[in-house]
Every structure is written in C-alpha cells, then in structure tokens.
Amino acid sequence: MNVDLRILRYDPEPAKPALAAGEPAAGAAELTGLPSTPPKPHWVTYKVEADPMDRVLDLLIKVKAEQDGSLSFRRSCGHGICGSDAMLINSRNRLACRIRVDQLGKKISVAPLPGLPVVKDLVVDMSGFFGKYRSVKPYLINDQPEPERERLQSVKDRARYDDTTKCILCAACTTACPSFWARPEYVGPAAIVQAHRFIFDSRDEGADERLEILADEDGVWRCRTIFNCVDACPRGINITKAILEVSSAIVGRRG
C-alpha cells in the first residue's frame, strides 16, 4: 500500500552545503514548506510503499535510505525495549518500532516528542528528562549489612512493584502530560514511576527521602489524573495508579 508519511523536519544548520545545492536527494519528497531563516520546523510529505505490518520505524528507515539520508531520528533495538524512538505519531506519543501501519492508516504524521527542545528533525534533547530521573534517587537505598546469600522477598512483596519495573525511560509519558507542558519544572510521570519502583520495594529503606522530594511543589501534586501518560506508555504501565499510590504514601506519612 502507499502511505503519505508527513514528517516534521527541523534543521538547525540551514546553510550547510547539502541544502545550499537547493535540490532534495533523488526521488524525494514534495515539500510543503521550505525552511526560512532562522530555521523553523516544517512538514515534509514522503510517499512510501509499505506493508500493513510495517512499523513506523521501518518507514523512517526507508525514507532515510531511499529518499533523504539527512533525516535524523534515534533508534536502536527496534522492538520496544531500548526506548530510543518515542515520537509523536498521529498526535499520540508512540514508539516508532511498536506501532504498525495497519493501526494508523494511509496518512501518518510524525513529529518529535512535545515539550522538549528539538535538536534536529525527530531528535529531542533528553538531558532535562534524565536530570529529573536522577533527582528522585532511582537506586536501592539499604544500609544494612548484606547477607551472604540473596535477601529474601516474598512473591507478594515482589509483585507489589512489578508494574513500575517495566519502565524503559522512553519519555513518552512525561512528554504527553499537559501538566508537564504547562510547567516544565514538574518532575513528571516517568520520574515518579521510577521512584515508585523503589518506594514499594520491601528491600528499600529510602522511601522517606524520595517522598520528601516528591512532596515538593513540582512533585506528585501536579498530576491532574488526565491519564495521557497511561495512553502513551508503550510498556502498559498503569502510571496514574502509581502516581496516586505515591501521593497516598505522602499523605499517609504526614498522617
């Protein structure tokens, strides 16, 4: 089938030689908007021959190989585990390697994740996102002497935090959150998920420190239970539930 793939292109260096030549690479793309000075994001539509089972990532790779090698996007594992290729696909945050053409139809639009600075094309600056991740102390805190063998944990205690161990830090949830768009200082759903994974781990003793951080004005209270994060999560994590559990723990601690 033929797909119209619209990609929001952005090139911070419009004056470089390849573009100065003025001609897109062979076979390219009908331009629906040309970069002006200073450079602005603009939509470019590529006609791509696709199989219904192809993923959007397959189409991006095809465009880069056959139509315009200057298209930049992140990708690595190609099957939804590494978290490199989260982007805005038909107005929803998705991993490009996990969403198929037959789920989207013949007109597909792809843009970078909303709310983060764009570096080039579909590549966003992730440093702020990872900074927030680090701020919640995302590591086991336990100063007791280590036993000779493994610490014991019951099947039930292990299940308590199972859902939030699935997070791959792709940023789809945080950048889908209207509270984050409105206030970029908000720590965001992904960081809360990571904190949850430890707060509810029976082996961890750092819950108080993390809850203190998340009780801040840019912590959990910014969540308005809009559920965009749950829709966006490629790992099927019930993020809003995790956030509410963390909120309850803060309240419980104060009580």
Place this chain on the structure above:
Amino acid sequence: MDYPFDAIVVGAGGAGLWAALELAREGVNTAVLTKLYPTRSHTGTAQGGVCAALGNLEEDRWDWHMFDTVKGGDYLVDQDAAEVLAHEAIETVIELEHMGLPFNRTPDGKIDQRRFGGHTRNFGEAPVRRACFAADRTGHMILQTLYQQCIKHGVKFFDEYQVVDLLFEGGEPAEGGRAAGVVAYRVADGQLHTFRAKAVLMATGGFGRMFRITSNAHSLTGDGVALCYRHGIPLEDMEFFQFHPTGIVGIGILLSEAARGEGGTLLNDKGERFMERYAPKLMELAPRDMVSRAMYQEIRAGRGIGGKDYLYLDVRHLGRKVIEEKLPDITDFARIYQGVEPLKEPVPVQPTAHYAMGGIPTNVFSEVVQDERGTVVPGLFAAGECACVSVHGANRLGTNSLVDLLVFGRRAGRQMARYAGTVERPRPIADAAEPVRAQLDAIKSRASKGESVSTIRHELADVMMDNVGVYRDDKLLTAARDKVRELKDRHGAVSIADCGAVFNTDLLEANELGYLLDLAEAMVAGALARTESRGAHSREDFPERNDAKWLKHTLAYRGPKGPTLKYKPVSITRFEPKPRTY
C-alpha cells in the same frame, strides 16, 4: 577538547556499567562513553535469564555449569575461563540482588530459577533449573540496576559520544605501545574530543547488523572490535556466530529460549516435535546451534510450515497463567510484530543471527592480548560480547552472555583499578583526532556524489546471511570473500546526503558500515580456512569436527590484502573433548 581521566569505559551495557561501578567504588576517576544513552544498550533486550548454580530449587553445582559451557561450546572453550565464569556467576548474581535487581522469587522468597538450553545436572544427565530471571526482561533489569548503581556512585557519563579511534602511547600495540585513550565524536554537534586515560575498556557489544535477519539492535556495528582490528590487534574465532532458533519470521526479533525453558515445543508442518530426531534427551533444550541446524534440515526436507522457510513455536499448552506471568514480553512481541495470539495459535519462527562468540582476545583478567603467546596490550581491556575470553568457544549456551558480561565486566573494572594505580597518565598526543577527522571529512566531501550507505549495507547483509549463515561450504564462502572485498572497495567511495554537524546519523552510519565490512572480512577468512564443523561453524563440505587439526583458536590479523590467520591452543584443564550428543 582534551579530557584527562584515569579510566575510560567505552560502551554502557552490562559489562561497561559493572566495570565503571567497580572503578567508582575504588575511587578511580572514570568516564563512561556511549553512543546511545546507557539505558538503550543491548543488554536490556536479553530476556530469559542469567545462569548461576545457586541450587535454589534442586541440587546444582558450579562445575556442572562449567562442564555444560565447555560441551556447549564444542570444546573450543578455554576451560580456565569457563571455570571463572561458572564459579563467579554465583557471587555476581547474589551481588545483583543486593543492588536491588527484582528477581522473580520462589515460594520461600529466594531467587527463582528455570531451565535453559544446554544447562544440565550431573554432567549432561537432564535439564536443571539454573537460570535466575526477572520475568522475561532479565537483561532490562540488569541494565537498569547497574545504571542505577552507577548514578548512586557518581559515575561520570558522556552520553551520545561515539568512540571513533583508539590512542596509544609509545607506538601501536605491536610496537609495544600502551593504551592512552580514545577519540570520540559528539553526536549532538559533530565535534571530536580526546579522552586520555591510563586504562581503556572496550565494552561495545556485538555486530549482528552484518546479517539480514538478526535479533541485534541497529547500533550493533562492532565499533570497538573493528577499532582494535585496525590498530593491529587480532580478532579471535570470528567464524563462530550464533544463529538463535526462534526469531520472528522476516524481521529476526527474538522470542526467548525461556519459552522452551518453560515447556514450549517446536513443530514442523506435520505437527511433529522434530527435535526428537536430533537431540532425543534434551529435545528443544539442546544447544542453539543444534536446534538451528535441525530447523534448516526440516525446512530443506520440505517440512517447513506450508513448505516455507519457517517452523512453529508452540506455547499454547503452558496455559494463560504461565504465559502471562513468565513470558509476557515475548507474547507481546508475537502479537505486535506478527499479529499472532500465542495463547491460541503457534508462532512462526526461523533462525536469526544473534551472537558473536568471537571478538577481541582477552585473558581472564579482561586484559586484551595481541598474539598467540598471550602478550598483553598494556592498559587495554575488553569485556562482554565484543571480547573473546573464550567462554563460549564455538557456540554459546543460553544466558551465558549475561554471565560473561557480568563476571568479566566486574573483573575488568577491578583489574583496571589495580593497573591505574601503577602507571602515570599518558601525556597529551598532538593532533590525536586528525587521522579520524580526515576519514570523516572524506566521507562528507562526497555528499550526494556516489553510492549510498544503504545499498552497500543491504548487499553485505544479503551475502552474509546467504553465504555465511547456519550452513557454509567452500563455494559459498569463497563467493562471500570476493563480495566483501568488492563492497569494501565500493565503501571507499560511499556517499551521504547530510553534511551537517548536528546529529548527523548519515555520517555515523557510513562510518559504522566500514566497521561491519572489516569484521565481515575477518569472519569469512576464518570460516573459509576452518575445514571442519564445530559448534556454530557448520561446513557441509567438512561435516565432522576434527580435533587433531582444528582444536585451536583462530587469530585474524588485518593486512593490506585481507586478513592473515594464526592460531593458538585451547586451554583444556578438566574436560577432555568428547563427541557432542544431547
């Protein structure tokens, strides 16, 4: 810019992160450079488990694990290294638990364990529960846990810095030089930086991207391995590349061996469990090389599904509870990528290029060695898939990749810390980045003037898959050698569309293709020369293993007219080679 450090770790998968953690604990000033973000590394895709003879569910012993590793590797394994692997697996898994890794638990709260291919009790008697696991995302949890610990210990990360050259002081390694650092390309802005250090670790992973059907990430282009090769360090046992039996048809994404460990079966078009004929004792849990060959035999005999080139993996009889609790990710993969519901129908599978047994030769301290006498390159280390210590020999057992990167990543960090305490930091090297800058500028100067990266990459992937795959012979390999030479020539004039400095993946892919071509050359040369069948290297014109002539490791040195091959002996300490039946 010039960054002075004491230790540099290249690659942030399991091996690199554990090494960095050891270095940080020892107070060594360390930088980790990764071309991705650390949590994107390929360790994260490992599914099924990590073997260690904990004996939590039934009796197990580390020397049984060692024996299985040696036999699984068709006796090409260095047994001194396999002993370290099996023995230290136990303490590394316990340490991971202490770091917070969320292992599945037994009813009495211990780490849960399951069966895995080729892992047996009492020297081959029957399958044993040895693989410790966290659902079917064990690698994801290992990667996350090690990254968390690195953050806790203040490790310095340089994310999206791609290493493009190695630096030596006092000459190249063959001239007695020592490692002095690396040159890295900052992906965000295209600048080259030099990182000076006393100790440098290669932990850059595999290179399965030279094959058409592969489980490997797009980023697995063998960067560290190729850079060592270009600096005169030989590559060991490159002809041994594992094809995993159960890849998703057409795209190669892996369905973990855990599916068979939990009781999944393989079926042909007639509905037969065909492994009965090939490995009557272990059946579907025979080592991967044997299962992949059996699948090819079935397909050739016309017993592929509908006469086509794939078979069925059937987990329906395991029931919803086991499938959803223990195999959730792979169930999801079948649904998303094949549109198949594993609860109700069998899943079409075919072998997929998966793992390099060969790589940068190292000793049991993860030090890089550069000849058949074991001469160490001072200050240079390698661990994980990019290294060849050799614990996998001619065929790796399931889960032993994780065991390898944990055990030898940890050893690398410790040895680097010791070494860094004994030497001075190398002095700045004038114009250190110039050779690689010239290479990259040459590619940029050919913008839109010649052949594209993807054309050459596809031709390489095709010839490697069709001629250097599960079955090989002289004719196929000779044709592959000629084709790789031709592609190397054409790559010398490869052209890109992007001449910018910012996030130029076009340029990086062109450069990475050069690494793959170098490694393909070494792989084909080793395979062509080795006139026997052993483990994953299966020659139809030489179907038998030949210990008298070939119980030895290949060392491929780069040369102007193609690789030069030398050989070194295998370390045999406890288990004399025997016929390999299961």
